[in-house]
Amino acid sequence: MNIMQVVAFALVCSLLLTLLRQSSDAMALVLAVAASAVILTVIVRQLPPILTALQGLAARAGVEMFYLRTLLRVMAVAYVVDFGAHLCSDAGEGALAKNVRLAGKVLILAMAVPIIIAVADVVVGLLDQVIVQ
Amino acid sequence: MDPTLVSLVIQIAGIGLLVAVLQTVLEQADKSEWAMAVTVAGLIVVMYSIVELITDLFDAVRTMVQF
Incomplete structure (x- = not known):
């Protein structure tokens, strides 16, 4: 994951959202849900190494x-x-x-x-x- | 970023823009019932993609929680 890609994706989606919100609020909500879900999915997929490290630390701390x-x-x-x-x-x-x-x-x-x-x-x-x- | 996910979102945006344009055109032509029908149809089509995206997200969150 590249942070520039995530930011660029979010900016493009915001632009499309401002266009959509003028004509149809329902479709704007759908696009907002889709874009947020995609960004969160990309982030969550990066988490496993961090979680394993946390588990190791917790085990060492008892x-x-x-x-x-x-x-x-x-x-x-x-x-x-x-x-x-x-x-x-x-x-x-x-x-x-x-x-x-x-x-x-x-x-x-x-x-x-x-x-x-x-x-x-x-x-x-x-x-x-x-x-x- | 995963290209399938991004293209799915761009598809949703495209369908949304198309529905918005059709809605405006139909309302201008005094056929507002058709406009509502087109909006609902577009929403249903887009719901399929949204459900897939949200299922992906919640699956990812659940694997994170099961640690």
């Missing part, structure tokens, strides 16, 4: 794989939700965009609950040790 995987899932949800919500608001649907964001936040909270409970367990364990002493 972090459990479960926590790293949950963190990556949360990041993936955040990016997908941002992608959808921004496209909705660009099409003029602010209410839909807000609801998509809310759905993303609730999903992230649901995924983070085990980690919160684990942190609470650690804190309570430390407090127990302190109180016993």
Whole structure:
């Protein structure tokens, strides 16, 4: 992937979008979705080496794989939700965009609950040790 | 960048421009129902390509998450 190619592609699509938006808002939304999806796909395909490096670092630091995987899932949800919500608001649907964001936040909270409970367990364990002493 | 993806997006833009031009021409000729029909037909044609693109994206994201 060449960053110049990505930027040039985005500029060409923006130009086409300004043309389309004058005549047909629906087709402009479709083109915006298509262009954003393509750019995101190109980016995501570059990620595997970075993720492998992160996994190696986490293993060396003694972090459990479960926590790293949950963190990556949360990041993936955040990016997908941002992608959808921004496209909705660009099409003029602010209410839909807000609801998509809310759905993303609730999903992230649901995924983070085990980690919160684990942190609470650690804190309570430390407090127990302190109180016993 | 993957040439198939880019050409797909350019195709979508082309169909979109064609539909927009047809819509304007038909509205000028006082046939606005035909204009609406042409817009809907163009949207359906383009939906196929969009669904393929979005499936590609979500597959890529899912392989990233499965790490």
